[in-house]
Amino acid sequence: MSRRKKKFSCGHKGYGQECHKCAQAAAEKENKQQQKHQWEAAFAHDPIDxxxxxxxxxxxxxxxxxxxxxxxxxxxxxxxxxxxxxxxxxxxxxxxxxxxxxxxxxxxxxxxxxxxxxxxxxxxxxx
Ligand SMILES: [Zn+2]
Known part of the structure; x- marks a missing residue:
């Protein structure tokens, strides 16, 4: 049984149901946004600006x-x-x-x- 790469709608090629490159990029982006929010929220706890x-x-x-x-x-x-x-x-x-x-x-x-x-x-x- 050969696994053949297919082309996803995003233009990437890969295996499986969804594009792993895009899924990974989306996860990283979300992670970065979360970190940014956490970073910004932390300033509220500082005694000075x-x-x-x-x-x-x-x-x-x-x-x-x-x-x-x-x-x-x-x-x-x-x-x-x-x-x-x-x-x-x-x-x-x-x-x-x-x-x-x-x-x-x-x-x-x-x-x-x-x-x-x-x-x-x-x-x-x-x-
Ligand atoms: Zn993709």
Whole structure:
């Protein structure tokens, strides 16, 4: 019994009842859409707005935010107090991004993740 390739209506050739290439492509597309939705939905759970940031910065920032929520010390994330405002703590996220937190005594309030350029321009905490 020979299995013969047939041509599907989509133009692909293959075996079976339906085109596997198209079925696989459709499944991948759906998977990607789901991941995109999950990615977008996750921002709703962040204590600060991370939507404008690159993906790797978002993931690292979340890691730090979770750590701080779990009462981890900011110094464990190499955070430092700003020289010109001791109530603001700057935690490196990546080489180019910093997470700024406000010191409220015995807890920290995350304020924003900003790029290194913004950080040098606006000098947060001066206002
Ligand atoms: Zn096809």
């Amino acid at each position: 991370l939507t404008a940031l690159p993906k790797n910065v978002v993931l690292k920032a979340r890691h730090i935010l979770r750590g701080l929520q779990d009462r981890q010390d900011y110094r464990e994330f190499r955070g430092k107090r700003l020289r010109h405002n001791r109530f603001v703590i700057s935690i490196p996220v990546t080489r180019n991004y910093r997470l700024l937190c406000r010191d409220r005594g015995n807890f920290l309030i995350p304020e924003a993740v900003i790029s290194h350029e913004d950080y040098n321009v606006c000098k947060p905490g001066d206002s």
